[in-house]
Amino acid sequence: MLRLLLFIESNTSGTGRLFAHTARTLGFEPVLISRQPSRYPYVTEDAVRSIEANTADLTVLRSLVQQLARSKGVAGITSSSEYFIATAARLAAELGLPGPDADAVAACRNKATQRRRLDEAGVDRVRHAEVTEAADAVQAAIGIGLPVVLKPVAGSGSVGVRLCATMAEVAAHARVLLADPTCGALLVEEVVRGDEYSVEIFHDAVIGVTRKHLGALPHFVEMGHDFPAPLASTVADRIAGFALAATRALGLTWGPLHVELRLGEDSPHLMEVNPRLAGGFIPELVRQATGIDLIRATVELAVGRTPEVTPTRQEHAAIRFLTPPDDGLWFATEGLEAARGAPFLRDLRLYRASPLLIARRGDFQDRLGHALTSAPTLEAAVAAAELARCAIRFRVAADGTGTLATVA
Incomplete structure (x- = not known):
């Protein structure tokens, strides 16, 4: 009888499917526990x-997990x-299974708490304030x-993140965010200058x-990634040491971590620590460039095995996301065959199909596909x-007549 590997919900970018596939490859039966399993087509x-x-x-x-453990056996x-x-992590700990510190993860996921703990540890001091009212956001x-x-x-995914250049923009955006009953509180931060990078950490x-490559302000949509980053070894080592200091200060030393930062003229400055694998298909970039399968390593760690994370090759990988040029009705796509002819192409996909009404949000949900x-x-x-x-062109009827536009 196969032991179960339980997944509490899933992401929607493709990693969830890979987690389940990897569990099967390793000899476990994946079981997704979800409020609405139909949200995930791969199921x-x-x-x-x-x-x-x-x-x-x-x-x-x-109660459910304990029942499954008694009847089937739960490996992770x-x-x-x-x-x-x-x-x-909390459920795993209660069954004596491997996992990160649940309290450390929960504290890290609250960006205000994360900032306070990093301040206390002296890792990085970015001026910030946690607020629950629009007026307080203006004062901050x-x-x-x-x-x-x-x-x-x-x-996550840059949802709700916005640069505000005037007090009117601060007040307006704060009101929009706080109108969502799930929001609770906001973080107001000083702008961190410099080129953006992320550090991928495992165990x-x-x-x-x-x-990282970002789209136009005032949003912070990630439009592409390059791995490994073209940095001098001394600079890369400095960034890596800075990221490790941050994760250790937060009590995070288990499994995958994704640290986002900006490299200024003086030193790196932290944007945020994420207690998870990177999104945006970065794990696939890592696999293509180094041979390290971070998804497999994460699954192995969850079932108590010792994963292999030694590089087996030295390549370079890049991804560029495809986004619509305008709001409106996306009714056709051109240039896919030409794009498939690009050299070194490993993956070209569209996440959704036309016709589709497009309303750009300024976050990861604006992406229609990628070239890797x-x-x-x-x-x-x-x-x-x-x-x-650049070969791909989305036809978007922004004005009801249909106009040809190249992806932004």
Whole structure:
């Protein structure tokens, strides 16, 4: 009888499917526990066993997990959704299974708490304030100085994150965010200057540094990534040491971590620590470039095995996301065949199909697809990804007549 590997909810970007597939590859039966399993098409397509349950209720989950442990045997409990990593860790600990410190994960997921703990540890001091009223957000912005960044204290994928250059913008965006009953509180932060990078960490060891490409302000949509980042070894080491100091200060030393920062003229400055694998297909970039399978390593760790995270090759990988040029009706796509002819292309996909009404949000949900490449040099990987991206044209009827536009 196969032992069960339980997944509490899932993400929707593709990693959830890979987690389930990897569990099977390793000889375990994946079981998705979800409030609404139908949200994840791969559950039906891949015949993944699912159990419908209120995943917001720890008591309900505890009873269900204990029942499964008695009847089937549970090898591990984890989640590919950032929102449920702490819940999975708590349940795993109660069964004596491996996992991160649930309290440390929960504290890290609250961006205000994370900032306070990093301040106390002296890792990085970015001026910030936690607020629950729009008027308080304005007062915080006055104290910090414009421009500022507003973001929900809990969230991911740049959802709700916005640069505000005036007090009117601060007040308006704060009102929009606080109107959502799930928001609770906001973080008002000083703007961190410099090029953006992320550090991919696994089990308290740095795997590598990723260079990020952002879309236009006032939003912070990630439009592409390059791995490994083209940095001098001394700079990369400095960034890596800074990221490790942050994660250790937060009590996070187990499993995958994703640290986002900006490199200024003086030193790195932290944007946030995420107690999970990177999103945006960065784990696939790492696999293409180094041979390290971070998804497999995470699953192995969750069932008590010792994963192998030694590089087996030295390549370079890049991804460029495809986004619509305008709001409106996306009714056709051109250039896919030309894009597929790009050299070094490893993956070209659209996440959704036309016709579809587009209303851009300024976060990861604006992405319609991606082109992912790997090559012996970063220059070649980047050039190929850009070539594929530029070949694709979305037809969007912004004014009701249909206009041809190249992806932004």
